[in-house]
Amino acid sequence: MLPKKWVVYVGNNGYLYMMKEEVLVFNFSGAYEAQGFLPWLRKKAAGTKELNLSGLEGTCCYCDRNAKAEILRSLPEELPVLRWLDSGDYHYLSYLLALWEKEPFHLVLLDNHPDNQNPAFDGMLSCGGWVKTLQREQPMLKGVLTIGPEGCPQTLEDAWIEERRGERVYVSLDKDVMDRAWARTDWSQGSNTLEEVKDWLGKLLDGRMEIAAVDICGEMAPLKGATPEDLRINRETNIELYRFITTYLE
Numbered sequence: 001m002l003p004k005k006w007v008v009y010v011g012n013n014g015y016l017y018m019m020k021e022e023v024l025v026f027n028f029s030g031a032y033e034a035q036g037f038l039p040w041l042r043k044k045a046a047g048t049k050e051l052n053l054s055g056l057e058g059t060c061c062y063c064d065r066n067a068k069a070e071i072l073r074s075l076p077e078e079l080p081v082l083r084w085l086d087s088g089d090y091h092y093l094s095y096l097l098a099l100w101e102k103e104p105f106h107l108v109l110l111d112n113h114p115d116n117q118n119p120a121f122d123g124m125l126s127c128g129g130w131v132k133t134l135q136r137e138q139p140m141l142k143g144v145l146t147i148g149p150e151g152c153p154q155t156l157e158d159a160w161i162e163e164r165r166g167e168r169v170y171v172s173l174d175k176d177v178m179d180r181a182w183a184r185t186d187w188s189q190g191s192n193t194l195e196e197v198k199d200w201l202g203k204l205l206d207g208r209m210e211i212a213a214v215d216i217c218g219e220m221a222p223l224k225g226a227t228p229e230d231l232r233i234n235r236e237t238n239i240e241l242y243r244f245i246t247t248y249l250e
Contacts, residue, residue, distance in 0.1 A: 024083040029221035035231035063125040085217035095130035105168040109146045112176040112190040148177040156200040175218025184230035205248040
């Protein structure tokens with residue numbers, strides 16, 4: 001079951017409103033603004049928290065010590081359940097966010113890459129090695145299930161969930177697990193559909209497991225060559241994922 005977090009704000013009419021604080025958005029590349037997803041979120045989710053880290057050096061694919069310290073300083077005291085991380089170049093944010101978990105949890109990674117490689121630079125956090133770092137440094141992590149890459153399961157079996165009924169799970173989705181009809185990323189992509197991804201998410205969010213968090217990455221920014229069509233597709237998929245996931249917050 002997803003925890004409910006609320007914020008109080010004053011509307012233009014002077015009345016107090018309570019809204020679920022359900023989205024944390026990281027801005028490194030400007031992709032969410034360019035595609036129109038962030039402006040849409042600002043209107044849709046009053047509790048959206050935005051972290052603008054676009055000027056921070058030492059963050060693209062690899063995160064150096066100074067950048068890591070600054071990102072950690074920038075995080076809100078209360079982390080919303082739903083997080084958007086920017087492009088796959090910043091998937092290592094999942095490691096930083098999962099370090100906050102103080103109770104045992106499983107990681108379910110939906111990705112076209114296992115992200116368990118050794119970093120090319122010793123001691124530096126990377127988008128391709130954050131899972132291995134998390135396994136080494138987070139004692140609360142009970143196990144990792146990766147779905148999507150070659151050599152890994154290609155679907156989420158109900159049996160896996162039933163064996164862990166009532167336990168906590170952190171879900172990390174890289175949209176590069178999907179075909180280009182549903183996501184445009186700057187990494188090699190899989191062949192899964194948006195409906196398949198929603199089916200996996202639905203099984204994880206249906207109440208059999210306690211959801212620690214859901215994070216999503218896999219954008220493409222104009223500076224990386226994103227076309228208007230790339231931005232449109234990513235915006236539409238992000239909106240559909242937001243709507244689908246937040247139905248379980250009701």
